[in-house]
Every structure is written in C-alpha cells, then in structure tokens.
Amino acid sequence: NKRYGKKEVPFTCEVSPNHLFLQYKDWERLGTFGKMNPPLRKRCMQHLWNGLNDGTIDIVASDHAPHTESEKRTDIWDAPAGVPGVETMLPLMLSAVKQNLIPLWRVIEAMSAKPALIFGLDNKGMIREGYDADLVLVDTRHIQEIRSEQLHSKSGWTPFEGMDGIFPEMVISRGEIIYDGEIACKKGRGEFVHGKGYRS
Template sequence: MSKILIKNARIVNENSIIEGDLLIDGEYIVEIESSISPKNVETKVIDAEGSYLIPGVIDDQVHFREPGLTRKANIETESRAAVAGGITSFIEMPNTVPQATTQELLENKFKIAAKSSYANYSFMFGGTNDNLEELLKTDPKTVAAIKLFLGSSTGNMLVDNEEVLEKIFSSTKMLIAVHCEDEATIQKNLQKQKEIYGEDIPINLHPKIRSEEACYLSSSKAIALAKKTGARLHVFHLSTAKETELFTNKIPLEEKKITAEVCIHHLWFTDDDYDKKGTLIKWNPAVKTLKDREGLWKALLDDRIDVIATDHAPHTIKEKNNVYTKAPSGGPLVQHALVAMMKKHKEGKISIEKIVEKMCHNPAKLFKIEKRGFIKVGYYADLVMIDPSSPWTVNKDNILYKCGWSPFEGTTFHSKITRTFVNGNLIYNHGKFNDKIKGQRLQFNR
C-alpha cells in the first residue's frame, strides 16, 4: 500500500472542525496537521477542498441476511452499499438461517465476511431460552455483544422465560443488546384488529398494534432487570418519546451501564407517511407519531440517546407488497443513512459534529472497538469524504441494495459520499469500488 495524503479537508472529530491535511500510511493514520508535504513521489495526493472528512460510520445494528436468506441480501451486496454510504464497520444480528445461537454457527458468519465484506465487521451471538451454556463461551474480545429479542420479530429467538432472562443478565459481563416489545400486548392488539379486518389490516394501524405500551413495558422491564443484576444493557431502536424518559444524560457515556439507540427511520418518518409509503415503512418497532419523533430528536440531542443506527433489514419488494399480516417488517437503509442525517443538518436539526459523535465516536466507545471511530494518529484509516453541495435523487438506477428498492426513493439529498477508506484502502471512489480488498474483523478492548 502506498501512502495517501488528503489535503485541504474539513476534518470533523471530537466536537470540532479543523481545516487541514491527513496522511495515511498502510492501514493507519500517521499524521494530521494544518499542512503536510508529500513525503515522496509515490505518495498519492487527494485534494479534499470543500469536503468534510469524517471517521467511518459504525453501524451497530444491521441484518445482512446471510446465511439462509440471501434472496433478500448478502454480506457482499449490503456491505458494498454500506461503504458507498460511508459505513466502514457494521455489527450484524443473529437472526439468519440458521440462527447464530452456537459458537460454531457464529464463526461460520465470520468466515463468510472474511471472504466477501467490503467493510469491517462483527456479529452478535443470539441468546435463546435454552442456550445459556453456549452463550457464556462468547469471547468478549472478538465478538461485539449478546443479542436478545424480547419481542416477536424473530419467531423462536424470542426470549420470554423470565428466569432464563435473569440468568443471562446475571451471568455475562458482555454487553447485552435488546429488541424491546412486549409480546403479549402485541398479540392482544393484533387479534383485536384481525377480528375487524381479517388479514388485510390497514398499515396505519401498525403503530397501534406494536404500540407505545408494548415498547415501554418491555424497555422498562429490561432496564429494571439490568439495574437489579448490574448487566451492561444497550436498548436498540427506541421508537417512542415515553421510552426516552428511562435514560439519563447525567453521566458520560463511558460510565453508563444502560445505553440507548435510535434508528434513521424513526428520526425521519411518522405515521402520516403510511398513506404514501405503505408497508415499505413497516418496521418493528413501528414508526409512530410526530410527537414521538420529536421526543426522539430531543433525547438524541440532549444525550439520553447515545447512538444512531440503521437496523438495515431488507426484504424483496414482492414480500413487502403483501397484505399487512404477511408483509415482513424491515427495510434497507445503509446506503442512505449518513446522507439522510446530512440533510437534517442542512435543515438545521443537528450539527455535523453531533452526527459524527452519534454515528462514529459513540458506537466505538460503547462497544469498546479497538482503534476505530475517531480521526487520530495511530487509528485505522477508516475515513469518509463528503461533498456537502452535490444534490442527487434516489432512484432505481443508483440503489445498490440487492433488494433493489429504498424507502427514500424520490428523495433528493444535498450531500454526496465521494470517497470511503477502509483500513487505509480507498474502497469507494466516486461510484467505483475496489473489489480486491476486504474488511477486517473488529476487535474489542475488553
């Protein structure tokens, strides 16, 4: 690998923006100064005039569907889309086929990624009602976290035995990430609507079925159990204003034992969008009211919510076009997450420094990821260059997801990801990819 010198960049890091140069040597950032001269003729020079340079985004919640569900997506296609969207590291969920609920099945996913992933990667181990012994074998230095589903999104991965749940919380020192929706509440609400509408329930009733009550009941129980056992808990994809009251901003992130995340779709859409978007914006938890969206934004900006993620979960368009009870929940987001947040910046909703904090710095801190998430000498050169004044519109021709559709189709973004570096390699360059170099397995300082 030759040296790469990025000049005249607006470098965004740790709540500041500085104009300067950055030198990459091999996999690492080796120098950051106001001005750096090329060391030799072999140094590749890139002029970033007018562009922001940020750390690579770390997406802590994706579903890339491999193995077993590759008609929807796979690690190669979705990591490629992720890198085009400025995501240089991802953490993938265990609900594939087979589910990653043994150490052998988990390692099989790592082997697939080593051969095919454009981005750096890790995977979560899936907890169930009966695999505690296997769960406790998980290596905290090489595996991101334990994932528990406390709602029905994933069928038989639902952990609904309270005694088992307490044992898991009490037994592991690893971070436990949870999907929180109360199953009994959801089933009661669903049955009520089925009695009225049968299978073809209007999509705008989705947030009534997967309700505020279902979310709050489950989140509050998980948090109470974490406090009781001392477990390290991370609550995925908050969707209600009420849930944000369960979290604190009184202590630094490094000292928090209980943390929270919000996803792009819950910051972007509201229940008013169901009429236009239909099941394309059917997610679990559901997109809810304008009041909920405003509450999530408030908690994000005052640091009760720590991380922005995607919950990227593609399905085929044929699957999504089914009636309500048969249309799966989830949608593709990794290619458009960062530019969506940049649009919110342009609207005055959030600073670029805050975007970097929530999408780059905080996931690295929260999961204790080694040498990533910041622009620092000695850190891996996972970097993203953003042109803030280059409008483009999402359409079928520029969507990179294997499923071929996006909930953002027709949306015009004002910023464009022009270059993405992964471990010092220029993997994405103005629409072109380096297919020869793969990402690395994330390591954790635990």
C-alpha cells in the same frame, strides 16, 4: 451510564433514520413496505430529534433490513418487518445538518466515535495516530435526491425515495480508497470487527 430512577445503570439508546425521517402519514405511501418495529407513530419524531441532540440517545443505527420488494409486497400480517437503510443513513443525517436539525459534530459522535466506544473498538471512530484510516469525504453543497436505482442493496427499493441526501464523494477503509464515485474494491474485502463488549 445513565440514571434510571435513583440508580446509575450501564445502558445505551439508539435511534434509526426510519424514525427520524419517516412519519405515521408515510404509511399511506409505503403500505406494507413501511412495516417496521417499532412502528411509525404520529408524535414521536421531534422527541427523537431532541433526544439525539441532547445526548439522551447515544447513537444512530441503520436497523438495515434489506427485504426485497417481492418479500414486502404481501398483506400486513405476512410482510416482514424492517426496511433497508445502511446506505442512506449518512446521506440523510448530513442532509439533516444542512437543515439545522442537528450539528455536524453530533452526527460524527453518534455515528462514529460513540459506537466505537460502546462496542470497544479501540482503533476505530476517530482520526488519531494509530487508528484505522476509515474516512468519508463529502461535499455538503452536493445535495441529491435519494433514488433506489442508484443504491447497492439487494432490496432494490428504499423508503426514503425522493428525499434529500448528501452522499460521500469518496470512502476510505483502513487507508485504502474503496469508493471514488464508484465501488473501487473487490468483493470480500470487508472483515468482521470483533468488539470488546459494552462500554458506557
């Protein structure tokens, strides 16, 4: 729960990497590819980092919108809003840890533990007996530039091109290695996860 005026009310707040790593000046580079909701602003970034660090903002969410280059390459009024971001979200946040923008424990909380709590995913979000073994292994010394040709989204591009990222070396889902330098599972392995509703 959070205070709203004199009352305590159950609501949550999220931020996307779009608004933590992209600024108003990126419009010049991105053009219609940078159209998103809410739009990029001049003086928001540091306030968002502050809110994420102090817990005012609960979670980091991808806001993944994998519009293709052909869909985005039109005038500003017809271009769909949103950018791809699910695959670059963790690499960007780990890079932010290396830059001392946020502590690692807070990234884990905002991207794993807290979302599981909010959506009522009882066996997710922590390393604990009885929980699903959903893990990523990373080498924080291995920083690489984000390149669209190395990503797997149908969009074929990324607004974070050339930025530093720390990508997982291995991904384990429900105890099974699904990525080990390359995708190591078959399509269709994923399952829809039913939450139990909002919890604060």
